[in-house]
Amino acid sequence: MLLEEDVPFEQQWGKIMTSPTALAGKGWSALVLAGSRPKGDALAAHFGVSTKALIDFDGVPMLSRVLAALHATAGVERIVVIAQDIERLEDAVAQGGGATLRRSQGGISSSIADLAGSADLPFPILVTTADHPLLESALLSGFMHDAGDADVAVGMVEREALLARYPENKRTWLKFSDGYWSGANLFALQSVKCLPALELWSRAEQDRKTAWKLFLHFGPWLALRALTRTIGLAEAFRQAGNRLGLKARLVPLATPEAAIDVDKPDDHRQALEIWYRRKASQQT
Numbered sequence: 001m002l003l004e005e006d007v008p009f010e011q012q013w014g015k016i017m018t019s020p021t022a023l024a025g026k027g028w029s030a031l032v033l034a035g036s037r038p039k040g041d042a043l044a045a046h047f048g049v050s051t052k053a054l055i056d057f058d059g060v061p062m063l064s065r066v067l068a069a070l071h072a073t074a075g076v077e078r079i080v081v082i083a084q085d086i087e088r089l090e091d092a093v094a095q096g097g098g099a100t101l102r103r104s105q106g107g108i109s110s111s112i113a114d115l116a117g118s119a120d121l122p123f124p125i126l127v128t129t130a131d132h133p134l135l136e137s138a139l140l141s142g143f144m145h146d147a148g149d150a151d152v153a154v155g156m157v158e159r160e161a162l163l164a165r166y167p168e169n170k171r172t173w174l175k176f177s178d179g180y181w182s183g184a185n186l187f188a189l190q191s192v193k194c195l196p197a198l199e200l201w202s203r204a205e206q207d208r209k210t211a212w213k214l215f216l217h218f219g220p221w222l223a224l225r226a227l228t229r230t231i232g233l234a235e236a237f238r239q240a241g242n243r244l245g246l247k248a249r250l251v252p253l254a255t256p257e258a259a260i261d262v263d264k265p266d267d268h269r270q271a272l273e274i275w276y277r278r279k280a281s282q283q284t
Contacts, residue, residue, distance in 0.1 A: 027077030028144060029121045030070045031112065034063055034083040034130035035104050046265055050088055053130035055268065058275055060095050062262060065133035067096025070126075073137040075144060080121050081130070082111050113198040116189060124190040132185050134257045134271055140186075143251055147188035150249035152197050152241065155186030156233070157259035158252060165256045169270065178232030184258040186251075193246040200244065215240065 034053040036044070044052045053063040063081070070076050079099040083089055086101040093099050100120055104111040115121040126144060128135065147153035159173055159180035173180040189198075215236060216223035222239055225231040231239075234250040241248025253259075262268045 028075050028124050028126050030073075030076050030079045030126045030128070031115065031121060032063070032066055032070070032079065032081045032099065032128055032130055033108060034081050034089060035108070035111075036084060043262070043264065043268075047268075051083070051085070052262070053083065053089060054092055055131075055262065057133045057262075057268075058272065058279075061092040062133040063089060063092045063130040064096035066128065066130055066135055067093065067099055069135040069137055069140065070128075071097040073140040073144075075141065076126065078120070078122075080115065082115070109198045112189070113195055116195065116198070117192055123192070124188060127187040127189060129185040129261060131262045133262065134260055134274060139253070139255050139258055142255075143186050143253065144188060146251045147190065148249065149190075149247065150188065150241075151191045151193040151246040153188040153190070153249045153251050154237065155184040155188075155251045155253050155258060156181045157184055157256060161254060162256040162259050166260070166270070169260065170266075171259060174233065175229055176226065176231060176233040176236065177229050178234060181233050181250075182259045184253055185261050186253075186258065188251075191246075193244075196244050197241075197246060197248070219243065 034051070036051045041052045044050065044055065047055045049055055054061045056062075057065050067079060067081075070079050080102055081089060081093055081099045082102045082104040084104055086103050089101060093101060102115060102120065105114055112127065116125060117123060124144075124147075126140065128140075143153075143155045156174075159171075159182065162169055162171065162182065171182040173182055175181075215226045222231070222236060222243075226236060234252075237248045237250045257274060260267065260271055260274070262271055
């Protein structure tokens, strides 16, 4: 279901709610974000590839690892990969078991909004990224289950869970009264009610790693409470969702590897070490 740029969202609501494509599908769709930054990606250049999704990870591109994990996850019935230059991802997609390739339009949130509820990507939708090669089916299944009946659910890892196993890991932490949180690049979009959130997210994308700036888009009081750490992240999500007329949920993830995506060479090194340990344990 494509949103019309010059028509207010409220006027399109009835059409969206009755759209057969918006209501179609019983299993999960999976959307993998595999685009490049507008000014290029230093990590891709470091590894001598054209885009980060193609960085080698134990013999195959990271994107292929992500797709293989999704194909192994019960309940995932269709997979879509979006990127600016989809042609150069075709081989990696084939190595990962296949997926539908779609060209992204504009920012991340607008690209998701263009596809959400379409025949290619019916609800519910699991969203993740191509730079997350440590994903496993158990983690993905657990996240989808714990999303419950939320219209929008966000998977995150609390600092103690990560540092207890990987004390050397360096992350960007959102600091709240219920802990310090790092994103896991896992999102569940389960109904058309998520579309206003995506519209807001498109305006807030530059602030997504600074809690008070992010929540400023939901009003100054919520931003102030985030800044002063007088609210937990779970409650902040709930209140932000209420302002948009939807149910938003934080999904705390006990698996620390969920927070280890590959943004820097050190991340790649650590992720490979974890991967090799997994392989060794599976062979014994």
